[in-house]
Amino acid sequence: MSTELTxxxxxTDLKPIWCPGCGDYGALNPFYQAMLDCGLQPKDTVIxxxxxxxxxxxxxxxxxGFHGVHGRALPTAAGMKMASPHLNIFAVGxxxxxxxxxxxxxxxVARKNVDLVYLLLxxxxxxxxxxxxxxxxxxxxxxxxxxxGYIEDxxxxxxxxxxxxxxxxARGFSGKPKQLRELFTQAIRxxxxxxxxxxxxxxxxxxxVTFKTFNELVKELPEDHDAGNxxxxxxxxxxxxTLWTGVFYREERPTIHERVVDIQNRAGRFKDLNELLDxxx
Amino acid sequence: MAKxxxxxxxxxxxxxxxxxxxxxxxxxxxxxTPQTEMMHKFADFVANGEVDTEMILVESEHSAMSAAVxxxxxxxxxxxxxxxxxxxxxxxIVYVAASLRLPICMAxxxxxxxGNINIHCDHSDAMGGRDAGWIHLFCESAQEAxxxxxxxxxxGEHPDVRLPVMINYDGFIISHTADSLRMLSxxxxxxxxxxxxxxxxxxxxxxxITVGPLDLTDYxxxxxxxxxxxxxxxxxxxRAVSAQYGALSxxxxxxxxxxxxxxxxxxxxxxxxxxxxxxxxxxxxxxKGVKAGLLKLRLFRPFPAAELAKALAGKKAVGVxxxxxxxxxxxxxxxxxxxxxxxGADRQPPVLNWIYGLGGRDCxxxxxxxxxxxxxxxxxxxxxxxxxxxxxxx
Ligand SMILES: Cc1ncc(C[n+]2csc(CCOP(=O)(O)OP(=O)(O)O)c2C)c(N)n1
Ligand code: SF4
Ligand SMILES: [Mg+2]
Numbered sequence: 001m002s003t004e005l006t007x008x009x010x011x012t013d014l015k016p017i018w019c020p021g022c023g024d025y026g027a028l029n030p031f032y033q034a035m036l037d038c039g040l041q042p043k044d045t046v047i048x049x050x051x052x053x054x055x056x057x058x059x060x061x062x063x064x065g066f067h068g069v070h071g072r073a074l075p076t077a078a079g080m081k082m083a084s085p086h087l088n089i090f091a092v093g094x095x096x097x098x099x100x101x102x103x104x105x106x107x108x109v110a111r112k113n114v115d116l117v118y119l120l121l122x123x124x125x126x127x128x129x130x131x132x133x134x135x136x137x138x139x140x141x142x143x144x145x146x147x148x149g150y151i152e153d154x155x156x157x158x159x160x161x162x163x164x165x166x167x168x169x170a171r172g173f174s175g176k177p178k179q180l181r182e183l184f185t186q187a188i189r190x191x192x193x194x195x196x197x198x199x200x201x202x203x204x205x206x207x208x209v210t211f212k213t214f215n216e217l218v219k220e221l222p223e224d225h226d227a228g229n230x231x232x233x234x235x236x237x238x239x240x241x242t243l244w245t246g247v248f249y250r251e252e253r254p255t256i257h258e259r260v261v262d263i264q265n266r267a268g269r270f271k272d273l274n275e276l277l278d279x280x281x
Numbered sequence: 282m283a284k285x286x287x288x289x290x291x292x293x294x295x296x297x298x299x300x301x302x303x304x305x306x307x308x309x310x311x312x313x314t315p316q317t318e319m320m321h322k323f324a325d326f327v328a329n330g331e332v333d334t335e336m337i338l339v340e341s342e343h344s345a346m347s348a349a350v351x352x353x354x355x356x357x358x359x360x361x362x363x364x365x366x367x368x369x370x371x372x373x374i375v376y377v378a379a380s381l382r383l384p385i386c387m388a389x390x391x392x393x394x395x396g397n398i399n400i401h402c403d404h405s406d407a408m409g410g411r412d413a414g415w416i417h418l419f420c421e422s423a424q425e426a427x428x429x430x431x432x433x434x435x436x437g438e439h440p441d442v443r444l445p446v447m448i449n450y451d452g453f454i455i456s457h458t459a460d461s462l463r464m465l466s467x468x469x470x471x472x473x474x475x476x477x478x479x480x481x482x483x484x485x486x487x488x489x490i491t492v493g494p495l496d497l498t499d500y501x502x503x504x505x506x507x508x509x510x511x512x513x514x515x516x517x518x519x520r521a522v523s524a525q526y527g528a529l530s531x532x533x534x535x536x537x538x539x540x541x542x543x544x545x546x547x548x549x550x551x552x553x554x555x556x557x558x559x560x561x562x563x564x565x566x567x568x569k570g571v572k573a574g575l576l577k578l579r580l581f582r583p584f585p586a587a588e589l590a591k592a593l594a595g596k597k598a599v600g601v602x603x604x605x606x607x608x609x610x611x612x613x614x615x616x617x618x619x620x621x622x623x624x625g626a627d628r629q630p631p632v633l634n635w636i637y638g639l640g641g642r643d644c645x646x647x648x649x650x651x652x653x654x655x656x657x658x659x660x661x662x663x664x665x666x667x668x669x670x671x672x673x674x675x
Contacts, residue, residue, distance in 0.1 A: 130317065147325055
C-alpha cells in the first residue's frame with residue numbers, strides 16, 4: 001500500500017498532553033514537516049525517547065516508538081541503528097535526560113558517528129518531575145531544589161558538542177519553527193551523528209528561562225558562517241551576549257556502520273582458510 | 282512519655298521532618314516520583330537554615346549513592362532518598378554502602394520498576410535490593426514512616442551493626458496522602474537520635490585508612506561473614522532501639538506487628554500500607570466469628586525467621602501477600618522466606634501465596650476478603666493452588 005505522504009501521515013490521533021504553551025509543541029510541528037520534507041516512511045522510522053515531558057514525543061508521532069529509561073535514549077537509539085542501518089533513527093529527550101543523568105553517552109556516540117538524529121529539548125529544568133534545577137539552569141535561577149538560587153555553573157552544551165567533534169551540530173528555538181524545520185531537515189540529510197539542540201521553554205515550572213528570554217537573545221547565525229570551521233563554530237557557541245541559532249558545525253566522515261562494513265570486507269578477503277595458512281607455509 | 286504535637290502531614294513530609302530532626306551532615310539527592318517531594322521539603326529546611334546539612338544535588342542516583350558513600354566514609358551522617366528506576370540505577374553502590382559498613386539512611390518510596398513505565402506503588406524496587414546487605418524497614422502509614430526514619434539512625438549507626446538502613450514506604454499511598462500523626466519535639470527527637478561518631482573516617486589523618494581495596498580469594502569471604510554477622514546482631518539492636526522509642530513516644534515497635542494474631546486460626550502476612558485495609562477485613566471476619574489475624578512485617582532485613590515461625594506455628598492456614606513478583610520463582614519473595622521459615626517448625630501450617638497490587642493496582646477489601654475465604658477453606662483441608670494472583674484481569 002502506498003499513499004502519498006502528508007504531514008498528517010506522521011501524526012497520531014493522540015493529542016499532545018503537554019501544558020498549553022509548552023515549547024515542545026514548537027518542536028513537534030516542524031519535526032513532522034521535516035520528516036515530510038525528507039520523505040521518511042513512517043514504517044521505516046523509529047523515535048527513541050528518554051524520560052521527561054520531552055520523552056512523550058514518540059506518542060504523538062505515527063512512527064515506531066521506544067520509551068525507555070531516563071538518560072538512555074541515545075545508546076538505545078545507537079543500538080537500533082547498528083542492528084538495522086536502513087532505519088531512520090531519532091533520539092529525543094530533555095536537558096536532564098541528555099546532559100545530566102545520560103550526559104556520558106553523547107561523546108561516545110559522537111566518536112562512533114552513528115547515523116542518527118538527536119533532538120535535545122532544553123528547558124533548563126526538570127519539567128516532568130515538577131521543576132528542579134537542571135544542568136543548563138543558569139545562575140542564579142531558583143528551583144524546587146534550590147529555593148534561594150542555584151549555586152552550580154551551567155553547562156555549555158553547544159561548546160561541548162563541538163569539542164566532542166559531533167559531525168553535525170545545530171541549535172534552534174521552538175519559538176522559531178520555520179528555522180527548526182530547516183535544521184531538522186538538514187540534520188536528517190546529514191550522514192552521521194546529528195545533534196539538534198532546541199531551546200524549548202517550560203512555561204509551567206520555569207519562570208526564569210522563558211520564551212521572552214530567547215526572543216531577546218536568539219539570533220540566526222550569519223549566512224556566511226562557514227560550518228566547516230570548527231574554531232569559528234566554537235566562538236559562536238561560547239558567545240554569551242547572543243544565543244546563535246543555525247548549523248554551527250558540519251563534517252562529512254565515515255559512520256561507524258561504514259567502518260564496520262569496511263572491516264567486514266577486508267576480513268572477507270580471507271574467507272579461504274588455505275589462503276590464511278599460506279602465511280605459515 | 283514525651284509531649285508530642287498532633288500534625289497533618291504526607292508520608293514524604295513526615296520523613297523529611299524526621300530527617301531534619303536527625304541533623305544529618307550531608308544529603309545527596311536526585312528527583313524521582315514519588316520520592317521527589319520528600320527532598321523538596323528537606324531542601325526547604327536546608328535553604329531556610331532549619332537544619333545544618335550540606336545538600337548535594339547530583340545528576341543521577343548512581344551519583345547520589347556515590348556521594349552518600351563518599352560522605353559516610355568521611356564520617357558524616359548521611360541521608361538520601363529514591364524510588365524505582367532511581368534505586369535500580371544506584372544498585373552497584375547500594376552493595377558497596379553495605380559492604381563498607383556505612384550507616385547511610387535512605388527513604389525508598391516504593392514504586393514499580395520499568396518496563397513499562399509505571400509510577401505507582403509496588404515493592405519490586407525494594408526486592409531488587411533485598412540481598413544487598415541493607416536493613417529494610419517497611420511502614421504502614423506516615424506515622425510509621427516518621428518513627429522508622431528516626432529509629433533508622435540509631436539502628437544503622439549502632440556499633441554492633443554499622444549497616445545502611447532503608448525506610449520503605451508505599452509510593453503515593455503513603456508518600457502523598459495527608460495523614461494525622463504525632464511528632465516528637467526537635468529536642469526530644471535529638472535526645473533520642475543523638476550525635477553520630479563514625480568508627481572510621483578517611484579524613485582522620487592521625488589514623489589513615491583506605492576504604493574498599495581489592496579483596497580477592499584471600500579475605501573477601503571473611504568480610505562478607507562480617508556483614509552476615511552484623512545482620513544477626515541487628516535483631517537485638519532493633520529490639521532495644523524500638524523499646525526505647527516506644528517508651529519515649531508511646532508507640533511500640535517490634536520485628537512485626539501481630540494484629541488479632543494470637544488466637545487466630547487463619548492469618549495473613551504482608552508488608553506496607555495494605556496492612557491498614559487488611560486490618561479492616563480481619564475485623565469483619567472476626568465479627569462473623571472467624572478467627573482471622575494479621576502479621577504485618579516491619580523488619581524484612583534481617584529476616585526474623587524464628588520469631589515469625591513462632592508467631593505463625595499452629596495456625597490452620599497462612600496466606601502471604603507479596604507486592605512484588607519474583608519472575609520464575611515459585612511464589613513471591615516474601616512467601617518463599619515465610620514458608621522457608623516455617624519449614625520444619627513445630628505445628629507447621631499450610632502456607633499459600635498471593636501476588637497483588639503490581640504497578641499500583643488497588644488492593645481493595647474484597648480482594649483481601651477472598652484471601653481469607655480461601656484460607657478458611659484451606660484450614661478445612663480443601664486443596665487449591667499454592668501460588669495465586671490477586672486482583673488481576675485474566
Ligand atoms: C533513573 C531515574 N531517575 C530519576 C527519574 C525521574 N525523572 C523523570 S523525568 C526527570 C527529569 C526530566 O527532565 P528533562 O530530562 O530535562 O526532561 P523535561 O521533562 O524537562 O522535558 C527525572 C529526574 C527517572 N525516571 N529515572
Ligand atoms: S511541565 Fe513544562 S516541559 Fe512539561 S509539558 Fe508542561 S510546560 Fe512542557
Ligand atoms: Mg528539561
